[in-house]
Amino acid sequence: MIKPNNTFCPVPWKELSATPSGSVRLCCSSLQDANISKYEDGSVAKLTDDLQLAWNTNFFQEVRKKMLANEHVRACENCYRQDNAGIKSAKTAWLEKYPDLSNEDLASTIKIDQVELLDLRLGNICNLRCRMCDPYSSSAWMKEWRDLGELVPQPDDKTWSRLEKNEWPQDPRVWEQLKRVVPKLRTVRLTGGEPFLVTANKEFLKYCIQSGHASHIELNYSTNGTVWDNDLPELWKHFEQVNLRVSVDGLYEVNDYIRTPSRFEQILRNIDKMQELASHAPVKVIIGCTVQIYNIFQIPSFIEFFRNKNLFINLDFVQDPSYLALNVLPKNLAEKAQQILQKEIAYPGVSALVNLLDSSKTSQWNQFIAYTKKLDQLRNQNISKIVPELGLE
DSSP states (O other): OBOOOSSOOSHHHHEEEEOTTSBEESOTTSOTTSOBOBOTTSOBOBTTSOHHHHTSSHHHHHHHHHHHTTOOOGGGHHHHHHHHTTOOOHHHHHHHHOSOBOTTTTOSSOOGGGOOEEEEEOOSOOSOEETTOOTTTOGGGHHHHHHTGGGSOOOOHHHHHHHHTOOGGGOHHHHHHHGGGGGGOOEEEEESSOGGGOOTHHHHHHHHHHTTOGGGOEEEEEEOSSOOOTTHHHHHTTSSEEEEEEEOOSSTHHHHHHEETOOHHHHHHHHHHHHHHHTTSSEEEEEEEEEOTTTGGGHHHHHHHHHTTTOOEEEEEOOSSGGGSGGGSOHHHHHHHHHHHGGGTTSTTHHHHHHHHHSOOGGGHHHHHHHHHHHHHHHTOOHHHHOGGGOOO
């Protein structure tokens, strides 16, 4: 048996992951500029390709070899950073799930039917323009992203064209290819964009049911909570478990400011539907909160609100764009946030946020202000009314 080490992670042997554009990547937690699977000619591996080849490019084989040799893998730096901050990373979670893997399991070339986790970002079709997002993950961002000009990295014309016609989730070749991984699947993660706006995946769920494999598959959705598909509960009852992670980033006006044009009350109504379903079906509902400068001062109230609804909150934190990250706060504001967080210091993940606030590096503070004020102007919003603790006018 091979003992996992500091850089080892089971992901390259167990997970097939795709970007919102349908490109095959290492995993959803890996660095975006270092995680894409490419062929020898430099072309990007896609879900429409032969998945046996797409999952065994030189990129994947090199990552596997480096992990076995305990060598640094640049694509994995997000997990390294989280581990160092005392936050449970995706890598750590995977190691807990697969504490022992055999030498046979850890070959550098793997058969595609060995995939146990399928991670699909179902395009960039979305109805929200969250402030920490971009047009790669939300089609609603297109116009405003251009209007932000040099404040954000602008895609070239070819990329814009691809983003505007991101139709791969409707391509039947994709779902035909993915049938190959169904027999040993244990988990399917469906995100977006907004997964409830992509109807093509329902045919894949039906195939899992008809082929007799749904009973050993867990479905994990990450939804913004603003839409609901009435067809899904009937399909879900055939699966081992369905986990619904509802992304909410604040209470009332704070959430609506970050996740424009969502309405907090509408999200609560949909959460009520999910909880009612969970009372008599294999469904679990949790809240996912992406902690950032905009909502850090409201976190204790946020925790208390959803605790009263018997909902657990998974606290994550912004890493990209880096100018929205907690460590960008000036020292006086970071200390103020730390003091407020003491009210819920025992809640899972809060102490890690306090630690992040200790590593203040304010070099991007002016970038945060410029981005925020420009977006406020475009959206007719005002940060000083939403987050007065920042002291911005």
